[in-house]
Amino acid sequence: MRLRTVTAALTALALGGGLALVGASSASADPAGHWGTFTLAGQSKAYTGTVSMAGFPETTFTSNSRQSTVVSGNSTWQGPNTGPGAAYGSSRGNTYLNQRPLADAAGQPSVTTYTFADATPAGSWSFVLGDVDADRVTIAATRQSGGAATAADLGFQSVYNSCSAASPGGWSCPADPDGTTGRDVPSWDAATLTLTGNAGSVDTSGATAWFTPTVPLTSLTLTFERRSGFPVYQTWFANRTAAITGTATLDGTPIPGATVTVTAPRGTVYTTTTTADGTYSFPELPVIGGYTVAITAPPGATGSPTATASLNTVAGGADQVVPFAFASPPxxxxxxxxxxxxxxPAVNVPVTITDPDNPAATIETTTNEAGFYSGSGFTPDGSVQVSVDGRDPVVVQTGAANELTVVPPVELVVTTSATGRVVDTDDAPVAGRTVTATPDEADSGGPVIATTGSDGRYTLEGLNPSTAYTVSVSGSTVTVDFTSGTDSGDVVTVDDLVVAAAATPSPTPTVTPTASAAPTTAPVAATGSGPTTGALAYTGADLGPGLVAAGVLVLLGAGLLTYRSVRHRRRTHLRD
Incomplete structure (x- = not known):
């Protein structure tokens, strides 16, 4: 990594309000209401499905209903003036489950069992059973403790008719057989945990009841049975969630990028980070008590990094505010x-803050999710040395006691590298070639150039991380592609660039002289004081050509003498 200081000016972080609050406090916002989203799979008498709601345990169900359908909720819904509508808002546009019994005969009920991955919250969710007229529904549930839920545990709320005639804002129902509209309601028997339609088993519209369980449940079973005709019944789920929010500060200045967790009593952990102004929010938590809220504390600072909060302090739940106000030691x-x-933001970059006047106060930390770092416990109106990523430290003048000083921001220029080699078709290294890596995208930086060494190898330095490059080599049209690494520690090995081997010239033939035979006649003796007999020493001259020439002259001479002799004889013969 290379460091580049962007500016020498001190840029102040946005100052947050000095929140000296301790613990949690209620917020004015009302908890949010949600209606369940149903999914369905399988086939007649063997259905499976799910129900999803924000801040609610994962829910699955099975059913042996002969016919089950997920309905959009656009034509039938729970209006805002119904009991559940007032608690959770209108259900219009939210799905519900429409079901028939196992068979349209007495003693042939369908059984639908909902299973919760975790125990449900108590008092902040409801199930609604609609169109219960010519049928009955028996309810059973399992408590978190393992026992069967009682009528009180099921939390029966009321019976009502959801048609607009009885509940303004609801859907419009057709008239009942007696000519009335929106009048029919079911009856609840707490002793048998059974919801039964009207006494005449007449098919009507809108007869509904709703329940808000008062204890955590792990399962809910609905047994639906026909009394007459061809009845159906409807099921909705709804819940309320509440929020935990707050602000994290250090000496009154917001802390961005700090990790905040909320842990529910059953062990579920929710995680977020503070924003630029130091705030955080968990907007859709189950309405239960006993949450633990924790934050990563700034090093060297005072203040508690944990707090507790409960969202069920009032009926239906209440939002809570949990601030974290940290300060320098006195x-x-x-x-x-x-x-x-x-x-x-550069995350997990090591930072060392040293106080020359108090070496024991040295802080070694890393940047958080916002690239933010801090340290406390330094000498006021003095100086500290700040080293980022092991580079030369920057001297920063500190302020007064319990006053945060902002260090000039630092920009990291992160590059990566790659290595490769250039060889010829004989696999011999090619030295002295220029290798160029060009980004495939025009906005991904400029080309990076290197030269091969005697071993044909090259190193490309200063590549942009996670970037596609095309590598070419001088004197050839051959290219290879690669993608650079993700950080400065990644060195990518590029495929070999293979170029044509250089042509080898044909060798020039060498003429080998023919050795002459040794002379057989004695050469003329040299004058001087040496001996006058024996052969002369070899002088190094090549005698071959001379001997050939002499032989030719001798033959010519002999031929000429013969010619003259024959001619002379001829003349003599003519005279005779």
Missing amino acids: DTTSVAGTVTDDGE
């Missing part, structure tokens, strides 16, 4: 800064 001060990479 008579000390704090510093903070940010590190970015190509304009984005």
